[in-house]
Amino acid sequence: MSPFIAKDKTIFVAGGSKGLGKAVAKLLATKGANIVILARSPGPLATAKQEILQARQTPTQTVDAFSVDLCDSSAVDQFLDSYGILPDTLICTAGGTSTQLGFLVDISPAQIKSCLEGNYYSAVFIVQSCLRRWLEMDKKQQQQQQQSKTQDPSPRKIVLTSSTTAFLGLPGYIAYTPTKTAIRALADTLRQELLLYGPPDQYQVHCCFPGTFITDAFVSEQQIKPELTKELEGTNRPVSELENRYDSADEIARKLVRGLERGRFLVCMDGTTDPPPQLELTSKAVVSGCRVQVREPRGLPTSNARQGNECDTARDKLETASCDSAKSAPRYRYILTEELILIAVVDYENQNNGPKVSKSDQIG
Numbered sequence: 601m602s603p604f605i606a607k608d609k610t611i612f613v614a615g616g617s618k619g620l621g622k623a624v625a626k627l628l629a630t631k632g633a634n635i636v637i638l639a640r641s642p643g644p645l646a647t648a649k650q651e652i653l654q655a656r657q658t659p660t661q662t663v664d665a666f667s668v669d670l671c672d673s674s675a676v677d678q679f680l681d682s683y684g685i686l687p688d689t690l691i692c693t694a695g696g697t698s699t700q701l702g703f704l705v706d707i708s709p710a711q712i713k714s715c716l717e718g719n720y721y722s723a724v725f726i727v728q729s730c731l732r733r734w735l736e737m738d739k740k741q742q743q744q745q746q747q748s749k750t751q752d753p754s755p756r757k758i759v760l761t762s763s764t765t766a767f768l769g770l771p772g773y774i775a776y777t778p779t780k781t782a783i784r785a786l787a788d789t790l791r792q793e794l795l796l797y798g799p800p801d802q803y804q805v806h807c808c809f810p811g812t813f814i815t816d817a818f819v820s821e822q823q824i825k826p827e828l829t830k831e832l833e834g835t836n837r838p839v840s841e842l843e844n845r846y847d848s849a850d851e852i853a854r855k856l857v858r859g860l861e862r863g864r865f866l867v868c869m870d871g872t873t874d875p876p877p878q879l880e881l882t883s884k885a886v887v888s889g890c891r892v893q894v895r896e897p898r899g900l901p902t903s904n905a906r907q908g909n910e911c912d913t914a915r916d917k918l919e920t921a922s923c924d925s926a927k928s929a930p931r932y933r934y935i936l937t938e939e940l941i942l943i944a945v946v947d948y949e950n951q952n953n954g955p956k957v958s959k960s961d962q963i964g
């Protein structure tokens with residue numbers, strides 16, 4: 601993938617007035633980008649615009665803020681046509697589930713629908729609108745280029761925001777989880793479709809997978825989150841304690857941008873994303889295609905049948921990675937490579953025999 605460069609680029613952050621989107625917009629302003637943020641509520645948009653202006657590297661960088669409902673495809677089209685400038689990079693961060701938490705029998709069809717709209721439609725419509733306009737514009741530019749021998753159109757990037765829930769279904773997130781899985785599926789499929797339109801570097805998609813991080817939206821979620829969900833994800837503590845335990849939006853923004861700069865298609869925000877070399881999973885483990893069960897507790901044989909050495913390798917490495925990651929706070933961790941995703945649910949609360957890996961799966 602071509603490297604992500606913010607300087608002098610125009611970057612749209614869809615959902616950029618609060619939380620992660622605002623943090624990403626500010627960070628990219630410090631790196632020299634021209635920023636456009638989109639959200640619905642004018643008040644937070646105006647506040648965010650001021651903060652982004654303050655963060656700029658140079659006063660010549662532009663910062664614009666527009667009120668657009670990203671779930672309304674016509675409004676999105678209208679905005680892109682009226683603004684007249686297309687982004688070099690489109691970052692979609694809108695979403696969340698502060699009003700749709702609960703078990704399936706307890707939530708309403710309206711909540712299921714609004715969660716899908718707020719997380720999936722809010723991304724897919726602007727991605728579609730931008731892509732159509734990029735293709736049209738780049739085609740014209742290529743025709744001119746043939747006549748005047750100007751430079752190739754600059755690479756275009758789309759960044760989508762999924763969640764660890766795309767890998768790990770937790771009761772209570774039943775409206776939200778499928779929407780974030782849909783975002784991952786959108787990224788996977790779009791990545792292939794984009795090859796239709798030019799060389800692999802021309803149009804690129806990235807997808808990031810944050811775990812819990814602290815924003816106002818997360819704090820609101822805590823008010824209505826079922827106790828079981830809090831227990832399972834380890835958030836059954838006062839917010840003041842969680843603030844020490846989990847990343848801030850600024851920290852997640854840094855991890856996201858670092859992932860983009862490293863050219864990652866899948867950007868994982870977990871500490872084990874970049875495991876030390878000895879923990880890197882081998883391609884052998886990838887081809888094995890078998891389920892991996894980790895010993896529980898450590899030292900005992902696996903409960904599931906293993907299928908050869910590849911499986912052993914993955915299991916041992918996962919176990920080592922999980923034990924290593926127990927030094928830091930989050931309760932579950934995953935290892936994500938371009939080819940393979942392993943999830944370990946680690947029970948850090950039960951430290952009697954050392955950290956205990958209670959479940960793992962080879963997903964990809």
Ligand SMILES: NC(=O)c1ccc[n+]([C@@H]2O[C@H](COP(=O)([O-])OP(=O)(O)OC[C@H]3O[C@@H](n4cnc5c(N)ncnc54)[C@H](OP(=O)(O)O)[C@@H]3O)[C@@H](O)[C@H]2O)c1
Pocket residue numbers: 614615616617618619620621638639640641642644668669670671693694695696697718719722761762763764809810811812813814815816817818849
């Ligand atoms: N916080 C976490 O623990 C966590 C964990 C994993 C993944 N994530 C994901 O990370 C992303 C950011 O989360 P966050 O906590 O930073 O959220 P947040 O603070 O609620 O920010 C969401 C932003 O999106 C905008 N937005 C929402 N719906 C919109 C719509 N229909 N049209 C236009 N703008 C819209 C909001 O502004 P308006 O409401 O004014 O429109 C706001 O600017 C979300 O996709 C979330 O699912 C969060």
